[in-house]
Amino acid sequence: MKPLNKDLDKKKNVIEKYNSTSSFYDSRYSEIQKEKYKILFRNCNLNYKTILDAGCGTGLSIEFFSNLNINNLKKKVKYIGIDISWKMLMNFCDKSKKIKDINLILGDIENLPLRENSFNVIFSITSLQNLPVIKKGLGEIIRVGQKDSLLKLSVLRKQLKVDDLTAYLKTHTTDLKTEFLDNIEDVFIQGSLNKH
Numbered sequence: 208m209k210p211l212n213k214d215l216d217k218k219k220n221v222i223e224k225y226n227s228t229s230s231f232y233d234s235r236y237s238e239i240q241k242e243k244y245k246i247l248f249r250n251c252n253l254n255y256k257t258i259l260d261a262g263c264g265t266g267l268s269i270e271f272f273s274n275l276n277i278n279n280l281k282k283k284v285k286y287i288g289i290d291i292s293w294k295m296l297m298n299f300c301d302k303s304k305k306i307k308d309i310n311l312i313l314g315d316i317e318n319l320p321l322r323e324n325s326f327n328v329i330f331s332i333t334s335l336q337n338l339p340v341i342k343k344g345l346g347e348i349i350r351v352g353q354k355d356s357l358l359k360l361s362v363l364r365k366q367l368k369v370d371d372l373t374a375y376l377k378t379h380t381t382d383l384k385t386e387f388l389d390n391i392e393d394v395f396i397q398g399s400l401n402k403h
């Protein structure tokens with residue numbers, strides 16, 4: 208079988224997996240995801256930002272933020288969430304009425320339907336490990352980010368080549384920071400995009 212078909216099969220499986228688990232995703236994962244947001248978003252000021260959430264799922268991350276500071280979010284933040292599972296997005300839609308400037312896209316991180324240099328914060332939390340070719344997704348994230356935009360990523364460590372990933376990101380970022388915690392199965396990677 209050609210690699211392209213293998214990648215498409217992997218993507219189809221991912222879509223089926225998240226479509227079929229979306230109804231209990233929040234009850235099963237919201238507490239652990241919250242712990243990850245606390246780590247990635249400590250000391251993070253999102254005022255006046257255009258945010259991309261790549262693999263946004265049911266919107267737990269922006270929900271976490273809106274609970275922290277709903278007034279600022281309403282006034283100054285533009286949020287775009289993209290996900291490949293329409294059922295995860297439907298769950299997000301039900302919640303998104305609470306927050307004003309939210310746009311959701313059904314799409315693929317490896318082929319972002321977005322213009323280059325459009326965002327100044329990009330999150331991707333526990334999503335990139337699902338991609339057939341993580342560097343392709345990272346390339347897309349880098350393309351749509353502006354110079355100096357904040358990258359806030361967490362990726363499941365299981366079977367991940369962390370050194371490869373950080374070596375690739377180092378060439379596109381400044382202040383790249385990688386963090387591992389015993390009780391959390393993701394690696395946290397943060398930095399600012401270094402574009403000319």
Ligand SMILES: C[S@@+](CC[C@H](N)C(=O)[O-])C[C@H]1O[C@@H](n2cnc3c(N)ncnc32)[C@H](O)[C@@H]1O
Nearest residue numbers: 225262263264290291292295315316332334337
């Ligand atoms: C573990 S969930 C994390 C969701 C959310 N970031 C959170 O913190 O709860 C992984 C998400 O990545 C999405 N995903 C997987 N592969 C994707 C792709 N190629 N493009 C866009 N989203 C993808 C899945 O549909 C799922 O919603």
